[in-house]
Amino acid sequence: MNLNLLTIDAARSAVQERGTSAAALAESFYAKIESDDPKIGAFLTLSKERAMAKAAEIDGLAAKGEKLPPLGGVPVAIKDVMVTKGIRTTAGSKILGNYIPPYDCTAVARLEAAGAVVLGKLNCDEFAMGSSNENSAWKPVHNPRDLTRVPGGSSGGSAAAVAADMAVAALGSDTGGSIRQPASFCGVAGLMPTYGRVSRYGLIAFASSLDHIGPLTKTVKDAAIVLRTIAGRDPMDSTSAEVPVPDYVAELEKPVRGLKIGVAKEYLGEGLDSEIRKAIETAIQKLAKQGCEIVEVSLPHTKYAIPTYYIVATAEASSNLARFDGVRYGYRAKDARTLSEMYRRSRDQGFGAEVKRRIMLGTYALSAGYYDAYYLKAQRVRTLLTRDFEEAFKKVDAIVGPVSPTAAFKLGEKVDDPLAMYLADIFTVTADLAGIPGISVPCAETKDKLPIGLQILGRHFDESTILRVAQASEDAAQLRAA
Amino acid sequence: MKVTEKDVAYVADLGNLELSEDERVRMVRDLNSILGHIDSLNELDTTNVQPMAQVSDRYGVDQAKQGSERFAYASREDIREGLRKSLPHEVALENAPDSDGTFFKVPKVIER
Numbered sequence: 001m002n003l004n005l006l007t008i009d010a011a012r013s014a015v016q017e018r019g020t021s022a023a024a025l026a027e028s029f030y031a032k033i034e035s036d037d038p039k040i041g042a043f044l045t046l047s048k049e050r051a052m053a054k055a056a057e058i059d060g061l062a063a064k065g066e067k068l069p070p071l072g073g074v075p076v077a078i079k080d081v082m083v084t085k086g087i088r089t090t091a092g093s094k095i096l097g098n099y100i101p102p103y104d105c106t107a108v109a110r111l112e113a114a115g116a117v118v119l120g121k122l123n124c125d126e127f128a129m130g131s132s133n134e135n136s137a138w139k140p141v142h143n144p145r146d147l148t149r150v151p152g153g154s155s156g157g158s159a160a161a162v163a164a165d166m167a168v169a170a171l172g173s174d175t176g177g178s179i180r181q182p183a184s185f186c187g188v189a190g191l192m193p194t195y196g197r198v199s200r201y202g203l204i205a206f207a208s209s210l211d212h213i214g215p216l217t218k219t220v221k222d223a224a225i226v227l228r229t230i231a232g233r234d235p236m237d238s239t240s241a242e243v244p245v246p247d248y249v250a251e252l253e254k255p256v257r258g259l260k261i262g263v264a265k266e267y268l269g270e271g272l273d274s275e276i277r278k279a280i281e282t283a284i285q286k287l288a289k290q291g292c293e294i295v296e297v298s299l300p301h302t303k304y305a306i307p308t309y310y311i312v313a314t315a316e317a318s319s320n321l322a323r324f325d326g327v328r329y330g331y332r333a334k335d336a337r338t339l340s341e342m343y344r345r346s347r348d349q350g351f352g353a354e355v356k357r358r359i360m361l362g363t364y365a366l367s368a369g370y371y372d373a374y375y376l377k378a379q380r381v382r383t384l385l386t387r388d389f390e391e392a393f394k395k396v397d398a399i400v401g402p403v404s405p406t407a408a409f410k411l412g413e414k415v416d417d418p419l420a421m422y423l424a425d426i427f428t429v430t431a432d433l434a435g436i437p438g439i440s441v442p443c444a445e446t447k448d449k450l451p452i453g454l455q456i457l458g459r460h461f462d463e464s465t466i467l468r469v470a471q472a473s474e475d476a477a478q479l480r481a482a
Numbered sequence: 483m484k485v486t487e488k489d490v491a492y493v494a495d496l497g498n499l500e501l502s503e504d505e506r507v508r509m510v511r512d513l514n515s516i517l518g519h520i521d522s523l524n525e526l527d528t529t530n531v532q533p534m535a536q537v538s539d540r541y542g543v544d545q546a547k548q549g550s551e552r553f554a555y556a557s558r559e560d561i562r563e564g565l566r567k568s569l570p571h572e573v574a575l576e577n578a579p580d581s582d583g584t585f586f587k588v589p590k591v592i593e594r
Contacts, residue, residue, distance in 0.1 A: 102573045195537040209536040238556040241542030307520040318497060325498070327586050329577035339591045344500040356499060357512055360490070363497040364513065377523050379533030384526065386534060419515050435537030460541040 003028040004165040008074050008222045011168055012115070015062055015073035022055035022062070022073030026117050029075045033119070033166045041141045042151075042161040044080050046120040047087045051075070054117045070225060072115030077167040079158050080121040081128050082108055082213065083202045091204045092126040092136040092154075095324050095331045095350030105202025106237070107171055107213045107230040114229045119167055123157030126352045127321065128173055128206045130154050131181060131421050132414065135354045140411060143186060145450060149408040152182030158216045159186035169217045169226055173203060175210045176309055177403070177428025180440035183216050184403035184453025187442045187479070189470065190216045191223040194461045195435035196241035198227075199234030207316035208239075210309075210432045219480070220441055220470045224248035227463060243461050251464035256472040257291030259465065262396030266302040267427055273406045279444035279452045280402050286476035287400070287469065297392040297399060301384045302430060308385060309429040310422055311365050311378035318362030324350065357418060386434040389457075398469050399457045402427050403440045407450035427455060437463045441470040443477045485513045 003025055006014065014020045030048065037043050058073040078084060081091045083101035090096045104112075112118060125135035133141040133156025141156040143149040144164035151160040155172030159182035162170050172179040174192040183190025191214045198213045205211060215226035231245045263284060268277060288294050326332035326346030333345035351359070365374035392399060405424055414421045431438040437460075440453035454473050458466035474480075490509045494501045501509065534540075543552045568574075571584075580587040 099577055102569055102576065194541070196542045233555070238553075239536070239538045241538065242555040243542050301526075304523055304526065307523050310516060311520060311523075322498070326579060327588055328574075330579070332579035336589055339589050340498075342589050343498045347498055348500045348502075351499075353505075353508075356501070356505070357509065359497045359499065360493055360509055361513060361516060364485070364489070364493045364517075367493060367496060374520065376533055377528065379535060380528035380531040381523055381526060382534040383531050384528070386540075418512055419519060422516070423519075435541060 004032050006168060007219050008071060008168055008217070008225050011074045012068055012070070012072050015058060016068045018062060022058040022117060023052060025073055026051050026055045026075050026119065029119055029166060036164055037166060039142060039147060040144055040160050040164055041139045042123055042157040042164065042166060043077070043120050044090060044123050044138055044157070045088045047084065047118055050087065051117045051119050054112060058115055058117070069115035070229060071111060074116050074168050075119050076111055076116045077119045077122050077158070077161050077170045078108055079124050079155050079170065079172045081124060081173050081204045082171060083204065084108055084118070084121065087121065089121060089204070090138070091128070092124045092138065093350065093352070093355070094137045095347070096329075097331060099329055103202065106199040106234045108202065110230045111171070111226070122161055122170060125154035125156070126355050127204065127317070128154040128175055128178055129317070129354050129358055131177070131425060132409070133157065133182070134411065134415055135352055137352055142411070143408050145187060146408065146448070148410055149450070150185065150411055152185035152408065154178040155182050155190075155216060159183050159188055159190065162186070162188045162216050162218060169215055169222055171213060172216050174212045174214055174432065175206050176313060176432050177425050179212070179214045179216060180403050180428050180438055180453065180455060181425070183440040184451065185408040187451030188216050188218060189220050189223045189439065189441050189474070190214070191227060191439045191463070191467075192431065192437060193227060193231065193463055194437045196239050197243070197437070197461065197463065198230050199237040199240040201234055201236035205320040207313040208320060209316060210313055212432070220439075220467060220474050221249065221252060223439065224252055224467050241461070246464055248464060248467055252467055252471050254468055255291070256287065256468055259292050259398065259469065260295050260396040261287055261292045261469065262295050262297035262392055262399040264297050264299045264302070264392070264399055264401055266299050267401035271405050272402060275446045276402050276406065276452055280400070280454060283443040283454045283473055283477070284400060287472060290472050290476065292469075295396050297396055299388040299392060299430065301381065301388050302426070304381050305385055305430045305433065306423055306426055308378045308381045309425070309433060310361065311374050312382060312433070314358040314362030315365050315375050316362070318359045318366065321355070321359055326350075354418070382433050385430055389430075389434045389436055393459045397458070397465050400469070401455050403453040403455040404428070407446050407452060431457050436460055437466055439466050439470045441473050442479050443473055445479070484517055485510055
């Protein structure tokens, strides 16, 4: 039994039935990280002491023959934008280089309460701002499928760790595509839940009205298991919704026959790589074969999604990142003589180029004389983008399409052209703006063996349906070794 | 060119950034490139469209309820039942770059 290949249920069963122990399982993942991560760069910090203590607790339960909780002994890893008590949390930024949080993010606490063993913290773009993981202040992440290529971003470490069998599952965050795009680039499942489905408490804020926590996993079923564990109302996040959490795993059993699947012509137009287009069309045909009814829909404002997103997201970011001032935590410049000099130099030296660019753009959009023209305008167009989905979901149960216009690109290919990097987020930012859930599931590979993800979008709080469609696509794609 | 070097200096000041000479030059170029693309939003007439600031006032609430009743669930226990315990003083100071054990220390606030 190769312990590193196990899915959540298989890992938990192996520990439950004493085929292995939670401690041995964790050790085998640490050994894998030690041997393979130097060339991938997915991990920033290991939390071995905390992991082994949790593993011992789970092994104690198993030894007594007690039924293990749903993630009992399962090794997981966490994107470094979620705070972990006593474990360094940097958000991929020098400004938080030595930050040791005094509390735990709710989603992480819920995973651990369900028995998960937290191996460590995962690399990401600085403050989750980026689409290639090249904006990490510490080191880039290399795509496990092709080390010369990016893993996607901003949850690049999360996708790479799962793809390279260095964690059974990972948590990521998605503000404009940061779970789904790296999942697509690395060939794993990545789910962004509905806004409000998972508490954001303890998620270092990028854009508060767009930030989501969600799982990156080897299978759709594992994504359902993690979502079931982390979803639900949390009094510590006033935007977390009081909407009942269904048993997503049980929902997977329902057939997809009869579901109406929308295909948006705006998502299959110009700029889409021909190999990706072919893969998506084939995946749609496979859903039709399984009894889904394919319906053409229109999302007419799609071409305005990127400009809308890069105003709303940067405006919120410029406000959220004002807290990094070198006073209460984080980096402080040494040479400042006055308070305002200390603020400015700490931020100048602590933030990277992309973060500064977004603070500048957001501050500009919110500044006197430009607020109406940019921020308010973008908020109005956000309403139009959301209405596009409302109209489409009157006709269909889910919408399928590509995640990204291309497969994983080369490291360094786009670093000097921020606009080109932004434009590639066209198919993912729409769901964040509307607050609807979306998942990326591997559906094919390019001729160079690079993974291609199929994106499935659903109605607010209807993760069940997109998980079912994703399961059907995963079954039809037959990409996983039996 | 919409954004000039002067604008960049002004906005950097608002955002508590200094930026080196090189960074300012590059920022002028990047902001103009991005804002040029963002101008496409002006193709849309949004006169009668309400702005959308967030998602949770539209979805995930009981639409049958009115006003603040709709968000009653969002009142935290600590508000209903008294203040939640906050971080102990020494824990709150643990990450401080500079402190005297009671307060955060900063360079002098009043210049000159």
